[in-house]
Amino acid sequence: MPEIEIQVPAIEVTDLTVAYNEKPVLWDIDLEVPRGKLMAIVGPNGAGKTTFMKTVLGLIKSAAGQVLIEGKPYTKARHLVGYVPQRGSVDWDFPTTVLDVVMMGSYGTLGWLKRPGRQEKDDAFTALEKVGMAKFANRQISQLSGGQQQRVFLARALVQDAEIYFMDEPFQGVDATTERTIIQLLKEMSDANKTVVVVHHDLQTVPEYFDWVMLLNVRKIASGPVSEVFTENNLRLTYGGKVAFLSHHEAGEMFEEKDQ
């Protein structure tokens, strides 16, 4: 029987509402992300970007709504999902090595009780090579700089070998070289038809780095291809009057580039 190709969206969120103490932090979010997209989530501080990501990953309970990963509820699709939390969310003085942290990416596939072995070690090493950190493999993690920490987290995500990645501010406080390395890797992932969702802060780089975007401020303002929805008007709706940091000059330039 010929297979009929039905495009199940990588991520499908319907009517997702999250509240802390009856105060909604995410209001009725609907979102569909097709496979292979490199998507930024942008929005002001407190817009619920991290909360959205954590809710999709089942780390925060939703008050209403549904999340489907490749058509399945998250608990049935864990193996398809890779997660890179904020760098600052872990204790970098923890007594362990770079290689060991990267190997943690394999724990999900291993499941309970099984120990990582030769194979997992090799995978971790390969991932470290990809992010240019192979020679740091046996370093204690407390000796890493911010950019190096982020590369290690990215290597760990590569080891997860997922289809859909969620990354919470991977560019936070990293040097320019690391930023280039990361974005190049993300583009490679997206070219390999992986879906990558990134909480992002720098509006300037959105058109250059991403092909899909969600503008979020408690409600979803817009989502879709960057060229269509990353408009000045939508940005104004997202950031309110506080869009000042994106000066008119720069914003103009940005959109001129898009028009070409």
Add this chain to the structure above:
Amino acid sequence: MSAAQIEIQLIGSVVAVACALPGVFLVLRRMSLMSDAISHAILFGIVIAFFVTHDLTSPFLVIAAALTGVLTVSLVELLTRTGLVREDASIGLVFPVLFSIGVILISRYAGNVHLDTDAILLGELAFAPFQRFELFGVDIGPKSFWLMLGILLLNVTFIVLFFKELKLATFDAGLAAAIGFSPLLLHYILMSLVSITAVGAFDAVGSILVVAFMIAPPATAYLLTNRLSILIVLSAFVGILSAVSGYWVAHWLDASIAGSMASMSGVIFGLTFVFAPGRGLYAIAQRHRTQRWEFAGRMLTVHLYQHEGLAEESVENRIDHLGEHMQWESTFAARVIRYALKKEYLNENDGFLQLTESGRTLAQKAIVE
């Protein structure tokens, strides 16, 4: 050594290792105070279970203590989650309540039972060998030794089986939850183990030693290694060392054994804190000293470099002008010069300082950075 002496040291060592194992994770999770809270709060559970069973050796006491431990942790979390009380304050609010209810219940209804409040705080290790454990009529050692050995095995089993899960949940609870390991479940199991260990140890050694053995050996080992597995093994060794040395200090001073063991765990931590290679106070001070001279030496090369080949060179780059230009005291300046000469950053020629090739490279690099 008499049999009783050996037995006391054995019991102390087993307690120390049993405590150090869950203690490692308490320290790494920044929950050290929880050991204090749990080891006190379990009194409440012990007393309640005692009223039900009227037997101080009933296994129900251990179960009740474990439940009280979990209750303590839950109450603290509940209070913290209201956002009205911070975590440290919540701990400080919850455990004295449970502990004091336990104390009141004992003093009111169980005054004539062996459950006195002094023993709870410091235990009486010296009496531990009197309570024997008999199997088929054969005396096989003190009861508390076998009890603690059982608890130790329980802790070892848990940590060995779930080493990977514990490590991930401790380092990155978010990822652990996302990939399907339940950090919450591990957390509560760990807290139950802390409680069971505390109740087992408490009859023999008292709650102060439980806290000391749970926190001091892991905190000591933390200064000595960068690997979690080594940290766990080292903690166990430091625990045994504290127990054995503590016993002999008590013997020598004719003082409380548990008190001496707790003190020794503190002394060993203190020595490590000062002398640990790389991370101790002494190593840090030495590193600062080296860095200070290195930095001063670099400043000097930069100063010489800036004036090199210029007209004012013959004035600026003289030893007697350093005080004026760099605002350095002459003794300090002399030491910096001596350091720089030793490192071959410069040559001295009749009070005139000239950079060597390596000194010039250093200065150039310093400026670019």
